[in-house]
Amino acid sequence: MKKIPLTQVKTNQKVKVAEITGGGQLRDKLMSLGIYTGIEITKLSHFMMKGPVTIKSGRSVLALGHGMAAKIFVESHD
Amino acid sequence: MLRAMIKKIFLIGNPNVGKSVVFSRLTGVRVMSSNYPGTTVEITKGFLVHGRERIEVVDLPGAYSLNPASQAEEVAVSLLKDFPKEDSVVINILDSTNLERNLYLTLQLIEEGYRVIVCLNMCDETGHRGIELDIKKLESLLGVPVVSACAVTGVGIKFLIERIGEARAKPAKATGHLERWREIGLIIEQVQRLSHRHHTFREILEDVSVRPFTGFLIGGLVIYLSFKIVRFIGEFLINSISDPVFYNIYEPLLMRLSRVFGPESFLHHLLIGDLINGKIDFQQSMGVLTTAPYIEFAMVLPYVLAFYVILSVLEDVGYLPRLAILLDNLMHKLGLHGYAIIPVLLGFGCNIPGILSTRILESRRERFITSTLISIGVPCVALQAMIFALLGRFSGFYVGGVYLVLFSVWLILGVILNKTLKGYSPELLIEIPPYRLPPVGVLFRKIFYRVCGFIFEAVPIVLLGVLAVNLLLYFHLFDFISAISAPVIHGLFGLPKETVIALAIGFIRKDVAAGMLIPLGLSARQMFIAATLLAASFPCVATFVILLKELGIRDFIKSLLIMIATGFILGAVLNFSLLR
Numbered sequence: 001m002k003k004i005p006l007t008q009v010k011t012n013q014k015v016k017v018a019e020i021t022g023g024g025q026l027r028d029k030l031m032s033l034g035i036y037t038g039i040e041i042t043k044l045s046h047f048m049m050k051g052p053v054t055i056k057s058g059r060s061v062l063a064l065g066h067g068m069a070a071k072i073f074v075e076s077h078d
Numbered sequence: 079m080l081r082a083m084i085k086k087i088f089l090i091g092n093p094n095v096g097k098s099v100v101f102s103r104l105t106g107v108r109v110m111s112s113n114y115p116g117t118t119v120e121i122t123k124g125f126l127v128h129g130r131e132r133i134e135v136v137d138l139p140g141a142y143s144l145n146p147a148s149q150a151e152e153v154a155v156s157l158l159k160d161f162p163k164e165d166s167v168v169i170n171i172l173d174s175t176n177l178e179r180n181l182y183l184t185l186q187l188i189e190e191g192y193r194v195i196v197c198l199n200m201c202d203e204t205g206h207r208g209i210e211l212d213i214k215k216l217e218s219l220l221g222v223p224v225v226s227a228c229a230v231t232g233v234g235i236k237f238l239i240e241r242i243g244e245a246r247a248k249p250a251k252a253t254g255h256l257e258r259w260r261e262i263g264l265i266i267e268q269v270q271r272l273s274h275r276h277h278t279f280r281e282i283l284e285d286v287s288v289r290p291f292t293g294f295l296i297g298g299l300v301i302y303l304s305f306k307i308v309r310f311i312g313e314f315l316i317n318s319i320s321d322p323v324f325y326n327i328y329e330p331l332l333m334r335l336s337r338v339f340g341p342e343s344f345l346h347h348l349l350i351g352d353l354i355n356g357k358i359d360f361q362q363s364m365g366v367l368t369t370a371p372y373i374e375f376a377m378v379l380p381y382v383l384a385f386y387v388i389l390s391v392l393e394d395v396g397y398l399p400r401l402a403i404l405l406d407n408l409m410h411k412l413g414l415h416g417y418a419i420i421p422v423l424l425g426f427g428c429n430i431p432g433i434l435s436t437r438i439l440e441s442r443r444e445r446f447i448t449s450t451l452i453s454i455g456v457p458c459v460a461l462q463a464m465i466f467a468l469l470g471r472f473s474g475f476y477v478g479g480v481y482l483v484l485f486s487v488w489l490i491l492g493v494i495l496n497k498t499l500k501g502y503s504p505e506l507l508i509e510i511p512p513y514r515l516p517p518v519g520v521l522f523r524k525i526f527y528r529v530c531g532f533i534f535e536a537v538p539i540v541l542l543g544v545l546a547v548n549l550l551l552y553f554h555l556f557d558f559i560s561a562i563s564a565p566v567i568h569g570l571f572g573l574p575k576e577t578v579i580a581l582a583i584g585f586i587r588k589d590v591a592a593g594m595l596i597p598l599g600l601s602a603r604q605m606f607i608a609a610t611l612l613a614a615s616f617p618c619v620a621t622f623v624i625l626l627k628e629l630g631i632r633d634f635i636k637s638l639l640i641m642i643a644t645g646f647i648l649g650a651v652l653n654f655s656l657l658r
Contacts, residue, residue, distance in 0.1 A: 011289075030507075031259075032142040033509070034178065034179045034182065036255070044285070045288050045289040046290070047293075047404075051290070052506050054288045054403065061509070062508070063288070063399070063402070063510055064505065065410075065415055066505075067505050068505045068506070068507060
């Protein structure tokens with residue numbers, strides 16, 4: 001199974017978080033929002049020119065900066 | 079009595095679950111609440127009076143967990159941790175429509191041994207979102223009391239108060255993050271039932287406003303309409319209410335008073351000011367009873383009201399976080415992320431709440447950049463109303479010009495600050511709330527509260543300010559100041575030397591300062607430069623105090639130097655590119 005960053009996922013796709021790279025602080029912050037390895041999220045949109053990414057996780061919609069989204073790796077189905 | 083043992087009640091919960099609304103219901107203290115995470119950045123205290131008891135209630139800024147991520151969260155968590163657990167009760171407020179995410183903090187609170195009572199807020203929204211909750215079951219699984227409520231309407235609050243005494247600490251072992259989420263998963267399975275429904279119109283609107291193409295389209299439309307509506311309401315109020323009252327009712331009274339005083343008397347000079355062609359000119363006479371109330375009530379207040387109507391609607395509907403997504407890219411160039419647009423927007427009303435709300439940003443660097451940019455590039459609504467009045471009479475082109483210049487200064491300065499300041503700025507990470515239709519009564523109270531706040535804060539200062547100016551003018555004390563500053567004001571900025579008085583008064587209040595430009599007989603271009611300088615130089619003294627408090631003395635001086643430099647450079651550039 002391949003891992004790809006969230007930035008490369010197509011919009012409207014449901015994916016499983018495989019790994020969150022980067023500092024423990026980022027992991028902690030995402031953890032308290034319910035984003036952690038193994039959870040399923042849906043990518044809603046992606047703004048051009050390294051803009052933010054929006055995702056749906058459970059019942060919440062979150063917006064994250066491009067750099068942050070690049071640190072979240074998800075399982076790729078291809 | 080059970081409650082005798084409770085010394086303090088803390089309200090804690092995730093951002094945007096309605097803690098402040100519950101707080102208002104419990105204490106009767108009116109606090110600001112909106113539909114975006116981070117409305118509350120300060121600690122508010124009040125008292126819950128129940129029977130003969132009186133317990134202190136503390137409203138804390140929202141937090142997702144007990145490991146804080148922003149300054150506001152840090153304040154919330156440290157305040158909670160510093161108070162003895164056995165003397166306090168924690169009311170943990172949850173969003174019923176998003177139970178899963180909210181329970182994370184709940185479990186942490188229970189593990190830490192706090193005496194917790196859970197309040198499931200917004201219970202009225204679960205029905206039409208297809209959510210069914212088993213509250214009894216949740217209570218038995220958590221081991222602490224659970225009450226459902228709808229704070230906006232007041233449903234369930236009485237029951238919550240009655241059960242506060244039942245809050246208790248439950249022996250629980252500390253677990254890791256993942257175990258906590260696993261436990262939440264198990265709880266959710268047992269207490270929550272979702273029924274599938276078709277997408278509602280609201281959900282479609284929520285969705286398209288966070289997608290690039292439709293998002294920008296909606297964003298552009300919202301901003302354009304906001305401007306249009308503010309101008310429409312403002313002008314309507316001026317033309318149909320405030321002007322008729324001043325000219326038809328108030329002016330004849332004042333003319334009678336003027337005849338009693340006699341036009342050459344000292345009191346006439348102070349209270350009525352100068353007569354223009356034997357008549358009172360509300361814009362130019364500069365008396366404590368003439369121009370001062372006219373500026374505040376007939377020129378500024380209508381726009382203050384109009385602005386807060388629009389801002390409050392946008393806040394409560396939940397549009398602002400969506401605007402933050404759209405602007406994230408642009409804000410990155412300034413060393414900020416999209417959410418910094420919220421302090422900036424609040425700053426357009428008054429710089430003080432704008433600067434206070436920079437606490438929703440995580441790093442010191444972001445807070446410094448945002449506060450400095452607000453002080454320089456964001457004119458408050460009082461000044462904007464005066465700019466409309468002063469420059470609008472020449473041409474709308476000049477009004478637009480001021481905004482264009484300010485926006486350019488804002489951008490250029492932001493880019494420079496981002497390049498020169500040490501440290502890095504964190505990235506955007508926000509929760510986007512659902513759209514909500516705020517009850518009209520709630521909206522009305524909020525606008526009323528803000529407008530009253532403006533009147534009580536502004537009017538005394540304006541009256542005293544005009545009085546002070548008139549005294550100084552009467553005794554010719556300004557002549558000295560305008561003589562020594564003439565090289566800068568006249569030589570560098572191309573303005574008549576008397577303009578310095580208006581610019582100096584800008585330190586007290588910007589709207590009065592702008593009003594003082596009217597009798598000077600400036601040309602359109604001079605007026606343009608003077609108005610832009612008033613907006614861009616430095617903020618009023620009240621903002622300075624807050625800035626000093628928020629930034630600390632070192633950063634405050636840094637920010638001040640940037641303001642002075644910007645003012646000089648901008649004035650000179652405008653003068654040499656426009657007037658020569």
